[in-house]
Amino acid sequence: MTGRHTLSWFALKQEVEDFLYMEADLLDQRMFWEWLDLLAEDIVYFMPIRRNVKFGQHAEKENTKQGEGISWFDEDKWTLGKRVEQILTGVHYAEEPLSRVTHMVSNVRLLEVSPSPEEATNVVVGSRFLVYQNRVEYETNTFVGRRIDTLRRNGDSWLIARRELILEQNVLLAKNLSILF
Amino acid sequence: MTTILPIDQMIDAARGTISRDIFVSPEFHKEELEKLFTRAWLFVGHESQIPNPGDFFVSRMGEESVILCRDTKGAVHVFLNSCRHRGMKVCRYESGNTSLFVCPYHSWSYTTDGKLQGVPLYRVLYEGQLDRSEWSLIEVPKLHLYKGTVWASWDAEAPDFMTYLGEAVDHLDQVLDCRDGRPGGSEVIGIHKWILPANWKFAAENFLGDTYHNPSHRSVDMIGIGPSARAGQTGRRDNEYNKGQHVWVSYPQGHGVHSVWMPEEFDYQAGYQQYPIVDEYFRHCFHERKKRLGDKARIMPFTGNLFPNTSYHGRQPRGLCVWHPHSPTETEAWRFFLVDSDAPAEVKDVLRRFYMRYSGPAGMTEQDDMENWLYATKASTGTIARRYPFNYQQSMGAYKRNDQIPGDVSVQITEQNARNYYDVYARYLKGDTWDSLLGRGEAARQAAE
Numbered sequence: 041m042t043g044r045h046t047l048s049w050f051a052l053k054q055e056v057e058d059f060l061y062m063e064a065d066l067l068d069q070r071m072f073w074e075w076l077d078l079l080a081e082d083i084v085y086f087m088p089i090r091r092n093v094k095f096g097q098h099a100e101k102e103n104t105k106q107g108e109g110i111s112w113f114d115e116d117k118w119t120l121g122k123r124v125e126q127i128l129t130g131v132h133y134a135e136e137p138l139s140r141v142t143h144m145v146s147n148v149r150l151l152e153v154s155p156s157p158e159e160a161t162n163v164v165v166g167s168r169f170l171v172y173q174n175r176v177e178y179e180t181n182t183f184v185g186r187r188i189d190t191l192r193r194n195g196d197s198w199l200i201a202r203r204e205l206i207l208e209q210n211v212l213l214a215k216n217l218s219i220l221f
Numbered sequence: 222m223t224t225i226l227p228i229d230q231m232i233d234a235a236r237g238t239i240s241r242d243i244f245v246s247p248e249f250h251k252e253e254l255e256k257l258f259t260r261a262w263l264f265v266g267h268e269s270q271i272p273n274p275g276d277f278f279v280s281r282m283g284e285e286s287v288i289l290c291r292d293t294k295g296a297v298h299v300f301l302n303s304c305r306h307r308g309m310k311v312c313r314y315e316s317g318n319t320s321l322f323v324c325p326y327h328s329w330s331y332t333t334d335g336k337l338q339g340v341p342l343y344r345v346l347y348e349g350q351l352d353r354s355e356w357s358l359i360e361v362p363k364l365h366l367y368k369g370t371v372w373a374s375w376d377a378e379a380p381d382f383m384t385y386l387g388e389a390v391d392h393l394d395q396v397l398d399c400r401d402g403r404p405g406g407s408e409v410i411g412i413h414k415w416i417l418p419a420n421w422k423f424a425a426e427n428f429l430g431d432t433y434h435n436p437s438h439r440s441v442d443m444i445g446i447g448p449s450a451r452a453g454q455t456g457r458r459d460n461e462y463n464k465g466q467h468v469w470v471s472y473p474q475g476h477g478v479h480s481v482w483m484p485e486e487f488d489y490q491a492g493y494q495q496y497p498i499v500d501e502y503f504r505h506c507f508h509e510r511k512k513r514l515g516d517k518a519r520i521m522p523f524t525g526n527l528f529p530n531t532s533y534h535g536r537q538p539r540g541l542c543v544w545h546p547h548s549p550t551e552t553e554a555w556r557f558f559l560v561d562s563d564a565p566a567e568v569k570d571v572l573r574r575f576y577m578r579y580s581g582p583a584g585m586t587e588q589d590d591m592e593n594w595l596y597a598t599k600a601s602t603g604t605i606a607r608r609y610p611f612n613y614q615q616s617m618g619a620y621k622r623n624d625q626i627p628g629d630v631s632v633q634i635t636e637q638n639a640r641n642y643y644d645v646y647a648r649y650l651k652g653d654t655w656d657s658l659l660g661r662g663e664a665a666r667q668a669a670e
């Protein structure tokens with residue numbers, strides 16, 4: 041969706057951006073339950089494993105697929121809730137002491153808006169993430185990638201109905217994915 | 222090759238002490254690569270990854286990249302992934318199908334059975350000099366296929382795989398056989414690959430039978446993430462074996478397992494609550510398996526490690542892990558997830574979701590393992606730290622040979638599997654004969670006295 045847009049389209053884009061920044065902030069402020077409240081009950085939270093494939097096979101084979109086989113994440117709200125619960129036990133040693141995390145979100149674009157910018161109830165939004173994690177003393181990980189979110193109107197705010205995280209790594213260079221994206 | 226330190230002093234299995242140096246020093250890392258990974262049988266992959274002629278899967282053996290390949294006639298090979306000309310990696314895809322491996326550098330090409338076929342400008346530049354038949358891809362001298370799994374050794378003198386595996390086979394079978402007891406029949410549904418800043422032996426030892434580390438998983442046990450957790454059950458897996466006797470068994474070849482020896486009469490323990498179809502499937506498999514395997518059905522697996530670096534989880538979750546050393550303090554971990562290839566779709570789906578939330582770097586259980594292995598490695602590198610050995614004195618001597626099942630069997634949590642593992646490890650580093658490495662030599666006899 042590029043080209044000339046109406047004011048209401050820009051207003052929607054701004055609203056969506058604000059939502060994504062607020063959401064990122066909840067994670068960075070470790071307000072995990074509040075973050076969970078932003079997820080739709082039927083959320084699909086998916087991070088494929090990326091593979092080195094021959095030219096021409098990318099569409100078909102580069103990423104593992106949602107709904108089959110093994111990915112880094114292919115989860116629902118229950119599992120994400122368990123992740124939050126686990127962190128909050130205080131004895132999940134991979135996150136105890138808690139990591140310091142900053143989520144950067146950029147390149148925000150509205151990819152699909154329905155039914156209209158004025159009355160949008162469903163928005164597909166593309167963005168880039170750069171997530172910086174530092175834990176204990178020296179352990180640092182940087183996760184960079186693309187994100188495609190489907191947002192569903194929820195009163196004055198939104199619910200995340202689908203999140204696809206395309207991490208730009210093959211062999212995972214971090215020992216753990218113990219943080220939320 | 223310089224001999225590093227008196228190895229028997231550093232690994233004193235009889236006293237139950239092991240030097241931290243073997244976990245952190247570059248000298249040991251080098252010795253392992255030269256003396257252990259060049260000889261031991263290593264797990265390379267699974268036939269379900271290369272079902273058709275021309276299929277390949279790029280794997281690793283120790284620090285090196287290898288190509289597992291089914292040639293156009295159907296035979297399975299494992300080649301070093303390095304061109305014979307200047308060493309370029311001939312394959313940088315993870316898997317695929319091909320009739321030729323064409324080197325990107327100067328375009329030498331190799332057929333799927335490893336033969337050097339194409340050499341650009343051969344007539345003009347090489348005629349009379351280069352004998353193509355002598356410059357095939359470097360192939361492992363020893364290869365064995367076992368119930369779908371592919372194993373290889375770089376040592377032409379290595380004993381055959383089944384001898385190497387020994388009586389640990391009864392436990393490995395519980396991983397590789399169908400849940401209803403039919404032999405083999407598993408498939409790989411996905412692979413995790415990640416970098417772990419820890420010595421590879423921490424991981425191997427963990428699977429070898431370190432049940433003592435249970436408290437480190439308290440967080441998942443509290444919240445419940447097992448197959449029945451949605452029905453409110455706590456714990457990280459279903460309790461399938463609550464009437465069984467836990468056993469920790471070690472073998473002369475260095476393998477170690479943690480399994481359960483069920484009583485003569487035992488029944489199916491309901492699991493997979495909230496998934497009636499899955500529960501029914503496992504109930505059915507349970508009874509079939511008992512019928513098929515008889516007394517052997519009494520062995521139920523937890524974890525194990527086949528010497529040196531192939532670990533497994535037997536049921537919940539189910540798969541094989543390989544710990545590839547990069548350096549003394551860095552490991553590339555690969556985990557292959559398994560299901561019965563003919564299991565119903567709903568069963569596979571419930572299993573894969575459980576595997577993902579349990580295992581590997583995104584797995585709620587194993588993240589805590591990774592944290593421990595990382596900081597245990599880090600905190601052992603210091604000059605002072607290295608003066609003090611690790612303690613391996615748990616349940617010293619508390620095992621019986623061939624007690625109901627073959628091997629050195631302990632019925633209490635023990636570090637005997639680890640003591641035995643490092644004893645065998647020391648023999649590799651001393652360059653012992655295969656007799657000794659299989660536990661049949663002088664060293665083994667003395668240890669037994």
Ligand code: FES
Nearest residue numbers: 304306307324327
């Ligand atoms: S390195 Fe492969 S052809 Fe030269």
Ligand SMILES: [Fe+2]
Nearest residue numbers: 434438587590
């Ligand atoms: Fe563990």
